[in-house]
Amino acid sequence: MLNVVDLVAIAQEFSPRFESGRDVVTIDVRGLDRLLGGAQTIGEELRREAARRGVRVHIAVAGTRTAALVLAVARPGLTVVTPGAEPDALAPLAMGILEKIHGDHDVERRARGARRETSVQKENSAISAISAFQRWGLRTLGEVAALPPADLSSRLGRAGLVWQALARGDDVRPLVPDAAEERFESSMDLEWPIEGLEPLSFVLTRLLEPLSIRLERRDRGVAVLHVQLGLVGGDLHARRLDLPSPMRDVRALRTLALLDLESHPPAAAVDRVTIVVDPTPGRVVQHTLFARPQLTPEQLSTLLARLGAVMGQDRIGSPATVDSYRPGAFAMKAFASQQSPVGSRQSRTADSELTADCRLPTADPGLLTADCRLSTVALRRCRQPVPGRVAADASGRPVRVTTDRRGFAGGTVVSASGPWRTSGEWWDTGGSADRTGAGGPGGAGREKRAESREARADPPHLPDPPHLPTHARAGWDRDEWDVTLTDGGSYRVFMDRATGGWFIDAICD
Numbered sequence: 001m002l003n004v005v006d007l008v009a010i011a012q013e014f015s016p017r018f019e020s021g022r023d024v025v026t027i028d029v030r031g032l033d034r035l036l037g038g039a040q041t042i043g044e045e046l047r048r049e050a051a052r053r054g055v056r057v058h059i060a061v062a063g064t065r066t067a068a069l070v071l072a073v074a075r076p077g078l079t080v081v082t083p084g085a086e087p088d089a090l091a092p093l094a095m096g097i098l099e100k101i102h103g104d105h106d107v108e109r110r111a112r113g114a115r116r117e118t119s120v121q122k123e124n125s126a127i128s129a130i131s132a133f134q135r136w137g138l139r140t141l142g143e144v145a146a147l148p149p150a151d152l153s154s155r156l157g158r159a160g161l162v163w164q165a166l167a168r169g170d171d172v173r174p175l176v177p178d179a180a181e182e183r184f185e186s187s188m189d190l191e192w193p194i195e196g197l198e199p200l201s202f203v204l205t206r207l208l209e210p211l212s213i214r215l216e217r218r219d220r221g222v223a224v225l226h227v228q229l230g231l232v233g234g235d236l237h238a239r240r241l242d243l244p245s246p247m248r249d250v251r252a253l254r255t256l257a258l259l260d261l262e263s264h265p266p267a268a269a270v271d272r273v274t275i276v277v278d279p280t281p282g283r284v285v286q287h288t289l290f291a292r293p294q295l296t297p298e299q300l301s302t303l304l305a306r307l308g309a310v311m312g313q314d315r316i317g318s319p320a321t322v323d324s325y326r327p328g329a330f331a332m333k334a335f336a337s338q339q340s341p342v343g344s345r346q347s348r349t350a351d352s353e354l355t356a357d358c359r360l361p362t363a364d365p366g367l368l369t370a371d372c373r374l375s376t377v378a379l380r381r382c383r384q385p386v387p388g389r390v391a392a393d394a395s396g397r398p399v400r401v402t403t404d405r406r407g408f409a410g411g412t413v414v415s416a417s418g419p420w421r422t423s424g425e426w427w428d429t430g431g432s433a434d435r436t437g438a439g440g441p442g443g444a445g446r447e448k449r450a451e452s453r454e455a456r457a458d459p460p461h462l463p464d465p466p467h468l469p470t471h472a473r474a475g476w477d478r479d480e481w482d483v484t485l486t487d488g489g490s491y492r493v494f495m496d497r498a499t500g501g502w503f504i505d506a507i508c509d
């Protein structure tokens with residue numbers, strides 16, 4: 001099968017003005033006669049270049065692009081027509097050749113701004129015109145070209161005149177050269193190596209300003225910003241910034257680049273700076289009249305970059321559930337670049353999933369106080385379980401809960417529900433588990449065992465304090481209780497079965 005890429009490569013060897021189609025490339029060879037010779041010589045050079053690349057092509061050289069297109073499709077090898085002789089060269093060709101070039105007619109329609117036809121509509125248009133010509137007894141392009149234009153237009157409309165122009169070899173539109181892919185790149189060689197971000201900011205501003213002007217003129221924005229720093233010694237320090245939305249504000253782009261370099265500084269002094277931009281169509285925003293003003297994407301991106309530089313990229317984002325039975329397990333994911341409109345399907349789905357994840361298990365109605373008997377009950381889970389002192393009876397039921405942690409009251413247990421035994425990750429003794437988030441245990445008297453290894457993210461954390469239970473470091477095995485104390489507080493407590501220690505896991509609101 002013919003590859004258009006090979007045809008384009010051949011065309012680029014002869015002229016910068018060429019237009020590529022589905023399986024044909026039209027080249028503007030005007031002016032080549034002063035370099036190569038006449039039309040015959042130009043055609044021979046084209047055929048020689050195609051043979052060198054191992055491509056079999058049909059070549060036609062004519063005074064009009066339409067005549068060259070029709071002759072190249074109709075005749076193999078090399079065909080050369082002197083200017084002005086196009087109608088005579090096309091006249092003996094069979095009328096069925098129009099079926100093979102009807103796709104070029106759609107290009108003419110798009111050039112005039114008309115509605116683009118589908119492939120079925122284009123096929124039907126070509127078949128209907130050729131059928132009409134056959135009913136009229138026409139067999140060659142010369143017979144179609146000899147028809148009176150006024151009578152042809154009255155029967156087939158403007159499309160009939162276009163078909164007749166193709167049969168005569170007349171151009172119905174000019175050649176539209178393929179535009180070369182523009183590369184948005186700027187670089188600077190420094191006279192003296194620089195160290196530190198402050199002098200580098202001036203260089204980044206000088207490089208980003210002309211790029212921003214070019215992007216604005218072409219209605220483009222920055223989708224990905226590449227910062228490449230040539231270091232003393234020949235090393236290259238490259239950083240890639242994926243932006244949440246297209247932008248071209250110089251100050252915002254410079255701030256994002258500097259904050260990223262602050263978190264990932266180069267290893268040596270910089271003597272060359274290169275900025276490469278991956279462009280994308282510009283962003284069009286229509287604000288509503290009664291909506292609250294929101295941060296622009298530039299401000300939001302800068303804010304997230306500053307938070308990432310201070311807290312670390314793994315400590316900012318939105319929580320996402322993971323495939324795990326571990327209570328409170330979640331992973332951090334990057335903030336979405338586009339927010340779903342309020343009331344949309346995505347928004348409703350997210351709300352329903354959040355409600356399902358945070359729903360508490362059905363407990364004894366006597367467990368909760370009057371303040372907690374609401375349609376919506378929430379658990380404020382502790383970032384790390386709080387060590388507590390729990391007195392239990394012979395059956396293991398808590399009867400008193402106290403702790404030294406400020407903000408937690410203690411006292412005698414008025415009512416208790418449980419235990420809910422949960423365990424998991426006992427097969428992965430060497431791995432670290434998620435230790436953050438909020439979740440709930442399963443039903444009473446049920447032991448939950450994960451059936452497959454959890455897919456979870458392990459962001460770097462501070463070292464575990466020695467008082468943490470074993471479930472926070474590897475697998476977990478514990479008995480959970482929901483208790484109400486005499487002071488009116490309701491807590492979720494659990495006993496770590498590996499160590500026998502008690503912990504307060506959450507507060508019931």
